Amino acid sequence: xxxxxxxxxxxxxxxxxxxxxxxxxxxxxxxxxxxxxxxxxxxxxxxxxxxxxxxxxxxxxxxxxxxxxxxxxxxxxxxxxxxxxxxxxxxxxxxxxxxxxxxxxxxxxxxxxxxxxxxxxx
Amino acid sequence: xxxxxxxxxxxxxxxxxxxxxxxxxxxxxxxxxxxxxxxxxxxxxxxxxxxxxxxxxxxxxxxxxxxxxxxxxxxxxxxxxxxxxxxxxxxxxxxxxxxxxxxxxxx
Numbered sequence: 743x744x745x746x747x748x749x750x751x752x753x754x755x756x757x758x759x760x761x762x763x764x765x766x767x768x769x770x771x772x773x774x775x776x777x778x779x780x781x782x783x784x785x786x787x788x789x790x791x792x793x794x795x796x797x798x799x800x801x802x803x804x805x806x807x808x809x810x811x812x813x814x815x816x817x818x819x820x821x822x823x824x825x826x827x828x829x830x831x832x833x834x835x836x837x838x839x840x841x842x843x844x845x846x847x848x849x850x851x852x853x854x855x856x857x858x859x860x861x862x863x864x
Numbered sequence: 865x866x867x868x869x870x871x872x873x874x875x876x877x878x879x880x881x882x883x884x885x886x887x888x889x890x891x892x893x894x895x896x897x898x899x900x901x902x903x904x905x906x907x908x909x910x911x912x913x914x915x916x917x918x919x920x921x922x923x924x925x926x927x928x929x930x931x932x933x934x935x936x937x938x939x940x941x942x943x944x945x946x947x948x949x950x951x952x953x954x955x956x957x958x959x960x961x962x963x964x965x966x967x968x969x970x971x
Contacts, residue, residue, distance in 0.1 A: 786951065786962060786963070786964050787900075787902075787908065787953075787962040787965070788962065789953075789961065801959070804959070837907060847955070847958065847960060848896065848955045848956065848958075849955055850898040850913040850953065850955065851910060851953075852913075852919070854907040854908050857907060
């Protein structure tokens, strides 16, 4: 059974940093692209970033480019999102999502984690 | 950047009705369009991929159609458990984008 479990969310002040993690199980992690998708309170879904199975290719939304860094550790089946210079508009539930094939950004997401809430406020 | 526009934003329907949700892309995206269901306080769930491909475990009353710029998610014989938000998602052109969502209420 595929499982994705996010952690690391919380309350952080504007301008500070936070690191999210997603621990995967139930599939060969290194074979699949992974992504982060966020959802602001009461709002729709927003794609944030994607990474290839090997970790060699990454892609970011303009809204987070230069501030967020996606990475993965295939030996630990873990996906991460380092978030720097956080802003109030980054407040959202952050979901980790598995791609349905070996591609990394041009693919649908067939499994999602339960999400972790990030609140940016002073 | 491609913009996805869903309609309607909200719909209130009775059980056993047929529901149609549309997603219009601002440019031709071929069949690179997927549909998700998100029930209250849950994570999104993939319903349909590449416009019309069914997903294992998803009830057969859900179907998708379309190509190019116009896409449709149909739900036949609506059930109470289908109350949710529905999102389209395009991956043909970078960056990938979601539609704004359609909230379905069951009367």
